Amino acid sequence: MLGSDGWLPFKIPAFFVNQTVILELIRHTLSATVSIAAEIRIASWPSKNFIFPPSLAPLGTRFSDPRAVMAGRGEACYFPRDLNKGSYGGDVHCYQQYLSHKGYLLDEPTGYFGERTATATRRWQRDNGISGDDAGEFGEWSRERYASTHGLPLPGEGRVFKDAKSDEVRNRFLEIIHHSHGMSSSRRQ
Amino acid sequence: MNDPRIELSTDAPIITLHPPQKNTCIDVCAEFTGIQDCQTRCVRDVADKKHACREACQTAFGTACDRAFPASGEGGSTNFKICLSYLQTSCEDTCKKFRG
Numbered sequence: 001m002l003g004s005d006g007w008l009p010f011k012i013p014a015f016f017v018n019q020t021v022i023l024e025l026i027r028h029t030l031s032a033t034v035s036i037a038a039e040i041r042i043a044s045w046p047s048k049n050f051i052f053p054p055s056l057a058p059l060g061t062r063f064s065d066p067r068a069v070m071a072g073r074g075e076a077c078y079f080p081r082d083l084n085k086g087s088y089g090g091d092v093h094c095y096q097q098y099l100s101h102k103g104y105l106l107d108e109p110t111g112y113f114g115e116r117t118a119t120a121t122r123r124w125q126r127d128n129g130i131s132g133d134d135a136g137e138f139g140e141w142s143r144e145r146y147a148s149t150h151g152l153p154l155p156g157e158g159r160v161f162k163d164a165k166s167d168e169v170r171n172r173f174l175e176i177i178h179h180s181h182g183m184s185s186s187r188r189q
Numbered sequence: 190m191n192d193p194r195i196e197l198s199t200d201a202p203i204i205t206l207h208p209p210q211k212n213t214c215i216d217v218c219a220e221f222t223g224i225q226d227c228q229t230r231c232v233r234d235v236a237d238k239k240h241a242c243r244e245a246c247q248t249a250f251g252t253a254c255d256r257a258f259p260a261s262g263e264g265g266s267t268n269f270k271i272c273l274s275y276l277q278t279s280c281e282d283t284c285k286k287f288r289g
Binding site: 072074076077078080088089090091093094097108109110111112152153159160161162163 | 212214229230231232233234237240241243244247248250251252254255266269270273274276277
């Protein structure tokens with residue numbers, strides 16, 4: 001259970017933090033669903049229906065859910081920015097899953113765009129006749145090709161956009177929630 | 190006497206004012222070990238809500254993983270990778286109500 005300050009009631013030295021501990025830590029994290037004028041969705045970890053991949057599964061876990069197999073094909077990635085060497089994040093990870101699924105990347109997705117991802121990108125661009133972007137950079141032409149192939153909004157189309165005003169409203173709302181629950185979101189490990 | 194009226198050119202642009210379109214905004218928050226990131230994405234067409242949710246989730250989840258397991262920390266890149274490996278399933282689950 002979480003402590004009153006929203007943290008686990010014990011401390012773990014960094015060098016003992018392994019995959020199992022990380023899973024335990026994350027399994028205990030806050031998961032709350034709130035709703036206000038704007039719809040707020042909480043990405044929780046893991047949900048009650050969550051399927052662990054075999055390498056991380058607790059003993060006795062079964063893997064019958066097809067989602068365990070379906071997940072990781074990188075078929076619904078969103079690229080609001082160009083990706084190139086040095087980029088990292090959820091979009092990079094999703095892109096690497098796509099490259100991996102298509103056979104362009106042999107390594108496990110890491111979320112970091114390095115030399116191997118750049119090489120895989122060059123091959124993918126060559127096979128798809130994309131020459132508008134610098135070789136090895138997942139730029140606007142590449143993003144557009146990916147989006148059109150997968151039936152997703154095209155970059156620059158403006159179908160999905162950020163809105164400064166709703167950012168403000170959301171932040172104020174979350175502040176109120178945090179105060180009322182005595183939580184802090186600014187603490188770091 | 191000069192006529193004070195000004196004749197408008199017929200090739201002047203015509204501006205039609207439409208009522209402002211109502212945007213739908215979706216906030217997605219991801220939180221690991223007390224470290225949180227929230228992202229907002231808006232759409233004009235409600236049919237695009239699922240895209241707003243997925244894009245917001247992908248960004249929020251990735252940023253929360255980065256903050257929770259920074260590269261400078263012990264085992265940072267490994268834990269970051271493990272954290273991200275749950276992104277797709279978690280975001281699918283989070284945004285499933287907008288599937289369509």
